Amino acid sequence: MDQEDDGEYADLDLSDVRAGDEPWRRRRFVRCSFEDADLRGLVTESCTFDECDFTGADLGDSQHRGSALRSCRIVRATLVGTAFRGCSLLGTALIDCRLRPITFTDCDLTLAALGRADLRETDLSGLRLREANLVEADLRGADLQGADLTGARLLHARLEGADLRGARLGADAMVQAGLAGATVDVEQAIAFAAAHGLRVA
Numbered sequence: 001m002d003q004e005d006d007g008e009y010a011d012l013d014l015s016d017v018r019a020g021d022e023p024w025r026r027r028r029f030v031r032c033s034f035e036d037a038d039l040r041g042l043v044t045e046s047c048t049f050d051e052c053d054f055t056g057a058d059l060g061d062s063q064h065r066g067s068a069l070r071s072c073r074i075v076r077a078t079l080v081g082t083a084f085r086g087c088s089l090l091g092t093a094l095i096d097c098r099l100r101p102i103t104f105t106d107c108d109l110t111l112a113a114l115g116r117a118d119l120r121e122t123d124l125s126g127l128r129l130r131e132a133n134l135v136e137a138d139l140r141g142a143d144l145q146g147a148d149l150t151g152a153r154l155l156h157a158r159l160e161g162a163d164l165r166g167a168r169l170g171a172d173a174m175v176q177a178g179l180a181g182a183t184v185d186v187e188q189a190i191a192f193a194a195a196h197g198l199r200v201a
Contacts, residue, residue: 003017003024003027004027005024005025005026005027006025006026006027007027007028008027008028008029008030009027009028009029009030009032010029010030010031010032011030011031011032012029012032012033013032013033014029014032014033014034014037015033015034015035015036015037016037017034017037017039018037018038018039019038019039019040019041019042019043019062023043023044023045024042024043024044024045024047025044025045025046025047026045026046026047027044027047027048028047028048028050029047029048029049029050029052030050030051030052031050031051031052032049032052032053033052033053034052034053034054034057035053035054035055035056035057036055036056036057037054037057037058038057038058039057039058039059039062040058040059040060040061040062040078041060041061041062042059042062042063043062043063043064043065044062044063044064044065044067045065045066045067046065046066046067047064047067047068048067048068048070049067049068049069049070049072050068050070050071050072051070051071051072052069052072052073053072053073054072054073054074054075054077055073055074055075055076055077056075056076056077057074057077057078058077058078059074059077059078059079059082060078060079060080060081060082061080061081061082062079062081062082062083063082063083063085064082064083064084064085064087065085065086065087066085066086066087067084067087067088068087068088068089068090069087069088069089069092070088070089070090070091070092071090071091071092072089072092072093073092073093073095074092074093074094074095074097075093075094075095075096075097076095076096076097077094077097077098078097078098079094079097079098079099079102080098080099080100080101080102081101081102082102082103083102083103083105084102084103084104084105084107085103085105085106085107086105086106086107087104087107087108088107088108089107089108089109089112090108090109090110090111090112091110091111091112092109092112092113093112093113094112094113094114094117095113095115095116096116097117099117099118099119099122100118100119100120100121100122101122102119102122103123104122104123104124104127106126106127107127107128108127108128109127109128109129109132110128110129110130110131110132111130111131111132112129112132112133113132113133114132114133114134114137115133115134115135115136115137116135116136116137116138117134117137117138118137118138119137119138119139119142120138120139120140120141120142121140121141121142122139122142122143123142123143124139124142124143124144124147125143125144125145125146125147125163126145126146126147127144127147127148128147128148129147129148129149129152130148130149130150130151130152131150131151131152131153132149132152132153133152133153134149134152134153134154134157135153135154135155135156135157136155136156136157136158137154137157137158138157138158139157139158139159139162140158140159140160140161140162141160141161141162142159142162142163143162143163144159144162144163144164144167145163145164145165145166145167146165146166146167147164147167147168148167148168149167149168149169149170149173150168150169150170151170152169152170152173153176154172154173154176154177155176155177156176156177156178157176157177157178158177158178159177159178159179159182160178160179160180160181160182161181161182161183162182162183163182163183164179164182164183164184164185164188165183165184165185165188166185167188169188169191171191171194171195174191174192174195174196175195175196179192
């Protein structure tokens, strides 16, 4: 099916679609399936994908600027070399995906599902990760400076060697995550002590 910039598409099977040489601009997709689609090298600008399914899709080396992937399923997909800049992944699930290296710049991952995600050494600084599911995520060596992790689920998440200075972390996260060897600021160190029942005099 031919697509056009500024077009709207709903409830379609687009598993045979290819990235092509031209960027996708201001296209809107609702409940569309991109299952197993070859989208390697895709460039999107100000596109929206609502409740779309990218199971098994190849999104490697794709570039996304000002686009939104809201409540999408990205399962067993390839995102190696992918870059999101100024994007929203609100409520999107990234499960069992190949993610490294991946770039997130000024993105909103509120309510995103990233359980068991391999994000070692990834720059996640300044991201909005409010109420995100990061259970058992591997964040060793990640840069989380200034990230908003308010309400994020970090049970058994690995944060050894991560830089958490300036990040917003709830008391539950302080207790549940593996923070040994992480870099924190003084305020966070005091909050960590309080979360573990210590009194700071």
